[in-house]
Amino acid sequence: MSITFDPTTLLYAVVEYLKSTEHLYDPVNHKPEHDGQYRLVCLAPNADDAARLAHLLRAMDDGTYWYSVCVTEPEPLLDDKAQVIPGDIQSVEMEPLNPAL
Incomplete structure (x- = not known):
């Protein structure tokens, strides 16, 4: 199975945390x-x-989790010899959406 990705089309991720x-x-x-x-x-x-969807999930949750939306970014393509060094990956700051949406 493969998933096609057009980097000119933005996708929006709903994340739970x-x-x-x-x-x-x-x-x-x-x-x-x-x-x-x-x-x-x-x-x-x-x-x-x-x-x-994030708003609906918040309404159905028991208050433990929060659901936010962020823009997705494609991962860089790595060749067989390249490695991702954990220190090079930056953490992501999330801003919760306005619950009134």
Whole structure:
């Protein structure tokens, strides 16, 4: 299976993380259990759809998690010999969306 990606088309990610988290740096494939962990919920083709879904998830949540929207960025293509050095990866600061959306 492959997923095509057009870098000229922006996608919007809905992410889930603990409300106490200030920086996101550890992607997980389960519900986040520690500060800094986040889970990708979905990708949406426009910001309005992503914001609506984040708002709906907030309304259904028990208050443990927060859902925000951010613009996705393609990962740089690495050749076979290239390595990603963890110190080179910067953490992401998330700004929660206005819950009134």
